[in-house]
Amino acid sequence: MHSETLSFFEKVYEVARLIPYGRVTSYGAIAKYLGAARSARMVGYAMNSSHTKDVPAHRVVNRKGLLTGKHHFEGTNLMQQLVESEGVRVVNNQVQDFDKLFWDPSEHLL
């Protein structure tokens, strides 16, 4: 599962699938968890390709809790609808109570 043969994208997908229902994390947090703290942009790039795969990409937002990837989902508001369906409140693309809902992949190891 965590083979070295997995591409960076595939590793990102594995971590994204660990995000609990109703919680969110950031591109940077996932990158850090993978030991590639400076590859946050790559995480977002990977999410762009997660379209067809079984990955909860809507639970990944930027460090401020903004839904920066919403334009990559179908329709004009699908990403927000998905997170809100999990109980996450969003106002102007900003996740409310972001500090409380933020899930750090690194905590998963503790």
Place this chain on the structure above:
DNA sequence: CTCTTGACTGAGG
């Protein structure tokens, strides 16, 4: 091999 493309981030003003 080189070059471009970014769903990012931290620092500086």
Place this chain on the structure above:
DNA sequence: GCCTCAGCCAAGA
């Protein structure tokens, strides 16, 4: 708090 800029680097062409 805001905005801008530069560094970041995997993948695909």
